[in-house]
Amino acid sequence: xxDGANELQIFLHIILPLSKPALAAFGLFYAVGxxxxxxxxxxxxxxxxxxxxxxxxxxIVILNQPTAxxxxxxxxLEHQPPPETIQMAAILLATLPILVVYPFLQKHFARGVxxxxxxx
Numbered sequence: 001x002x003d004g005a006n007e008l009q010i011f012l013h014i015i016l017p018l019s020k021p022a023l024a025a026f027g028l029f030y031a032v033g034x035x036x037x038x039x040x041x042x043x044x045x046x047x048x049x050x051x052x053x054x055x056x057x058x059x060i061v062i063l064n065q066p067t068a069x070x071x072x073x074x075x076x077l078e079h080q081p082p083p084e085t086i087q088m089a090a091i092l093l094a095t096l097p098i099l100v101v102y103p104f105l106q107k108h109f110a111r112g113v114x115x116x117x118x119x120x
Contacts, residue, residue, distance in 0.1 A: 024105050027105075028101075028102070028105050031098070031101070032098055035054070035097065035098060036054060037054070038052060038054030038055045038057075038058055041054065041055045042055050042058070053093070053094050054094065056090070057090050057091065057094045060086060060087055060090045061087050061090065061091065
C-alpha cells in the first residue's frame, strides 16, 4: 500500500474526497425526488391529518380545496384569504426546504454533474 496506509485510510483520504461532488449530486437528486414523492402518501394514507406536504399542496393547488386540507375550523373559514394567496403560500412552503439546502450543495452539485462530461 502507498506510504503504509491501510484500506480504510486510502478510502477516507483519497477516494472519499474525490467522490464528494458525485455524492452531493446523487444526494440532492435523491432528496428532491423523495421530497416531491406524493404518490405513496396519496395511495396509502386516507387520514388527511397524516398526509405529507406534497399531498396537502396537491389538495390546495390542483383541487382548490384549502379548507379540506387545512381542516374545517369555523374561525379559519370566517377570515380566510383569497384562494390564490393560500395556493402561493403553500407552494412557497413546499419549496422552501429545497431552496434552503441547495445553495450549500451548489458547488458540489455543479461539479458532480459536470464530472462525467468533462474529458481531459
